[in-house]
Amino acid sequence: MTNNMICQNALHQEAEKHRxxxxxxxxxxxxxIAESNNVTEAVRTIATKSLGHVTAIHHARTSAQGDFSGPSAAPGTTFTSEPSRRPLLRIYDSQQRGIDDLPGIEVFVExxxxxxxxxxxxxxxxxxxxFRNIADFYLKYPNSRHSQWAFGDGDYKLFDNFTKLLDVSGHExxxxxxxxxxxLPYWYQAGALNESIADVFGSMIKQYFAPGGPQKVEDADWLVGEGIWLVPxxxxxRDMKxxxxxxxxxGVTKDLQPAHMDHYAELPMWEDNGGVHINSGIPNRAFVLVAKALGGxxxxxxxxxWYDSLTDPKLRKVFTIHDEPIKNEGEQRSRSKDTFKAFADLTIEHAxxxxxxALxxxxxxWKGVGVLH
Incomplete structure (x- = not known):
């Protein structure tokens, strides 16, 4: 396990181009946290190290995402219930050497x-x-390919061990x-929808495997990462509801997520990749409103x-012009600005x-969160 605050996943695709x-x-x-005077120097050091990793990774990923020609699942592809179709897991221990030395020492091969x-x-x-539970949940949805995830141990001062939480694993x-x-490229509104979908399915997985049995909508808390903080x-x-x-x-930090488009945060790329973790609160709340209205x-x-809309080939058209890739930051922001509406339109179509x-x-x-009028 890595001794960082962050929890990340790294997907290995063709020539590492779409990592x-x-x-x-x-x-x-x-x-x-790194700039706060209300935490210890040790905590600031860990936060600074983690922030450096995240910044470098996001920069590399943003550079690579000018081309969206990477592989995708064929529409309608589904898992079967056959155990042989479930992914085999390999677990490694990075021995606290950090993200640059992943995957680390192999400790278990299923x-x-x-x-x-x-x-x-x-x-x-x-x-x-x-991950055994998550794989079983995703038997209900299309297959994914070889992937690598890295989970931080936490610092045990501000954050607990990330491996304890099923919804965090489900999110990744x-x-x-x-x-x-x-x-869904990882920038601006498109990246916020990317983050939101990860929260949505992470929360559903948490509900599916609730300790008392599958949990109905009215009983869900809609919290992602509940219990990860060790401080008042x-x-x-995230609170999706x-x-x-x-x-x-x-004296340290607070949740900045908006719940409505009236408060959408227009941020530069260097700040949370244009607000991917911040503006994701808007589609998160939209999903909760749908789930609560339908019940069960x-x-x-x-x-x-949500899944049928995500996998709809029409979503790709939002980010390509005559199959030409997006090549600069201005176009990234411009083409991403209508992502929430494009996705909302698809969910209406599938509803x-x-x-x-359901319709x-x-x-x-979507009207309730200001995406549609």
Missing amino acids: HCCSIIPSYVLKD GGVGASTEKIDESAKNVYGH FTHAVVDYTGI GGRAL DPGSAFDIA FSWDVAGKI RTHSAN SAVTNA
Whole structure:
């Protein structure tokens, strides 16, 4: 396990050209911690190191994403329930050497000779258990390919161990699904939708495997990363139902997510890749409004509408002009500005295939967060 605050995933695709890297902690939070006089020097040092990793990774990824010709799943591709279709897991320990030395030392190979989870530490056991559950959940949706995820141990002062939380693992796994089945670059509004979809599916996975059994919409807390903060004022990393209320750490940092387009944060690329972790609160709330309006289990209808919209080939057209890639930051911002509406339109289109109630719920939700009028 890496000894960083961040939790990231790295997807290996053709020639590493489309490598996807992100951190579940917003970069502005790491910056706030690194500059705060209300935390120890040791915590500031860890935050500074993590922020450096995130900044370098995002810069490399942004440079690579000028070309969207990478592989994607064919429309309609689905998992089967056959165990052989489930991914085999390999677990590594970076021995706290940091992200640049990933993957580290191999400690477990599923199906390997003498493989036993009894021989690995608690963090590795957490990762193994979560990803087996996540793979089972995604049997309901299209397949994803070879991926690599890295989870931080936390600093045990501000943050607990990230491997403990199933929704955090589900969030990171979903970034792989988004990369291979949709076309949502990690910048501006497109990146915010990318982050939101990861939160949506991470939350559904948390509900699906709730301790008391599958959890209905009305019983869900809609918190992502609940319990990760070890200090007063930190309930979670995100509150999908009430964006902007997940954390307020006195003298250090606070949740900046808006819940409505009236408060959309227009940020430069160097600040959270244009606000990908901040503006994701808007589509997050839209999904919660849909799920609550429909009731039952969130994955039965709302989740299917979101997934079908993500994998709809028409989403690709938002980011390409006559199949030519986006080549500069100005075009990135310009072409991304209507992503929420493009996705909302697709969810309405797919809601029609379910019922009049679904169509009404989806339309009203996007109007409720100001994406549609």
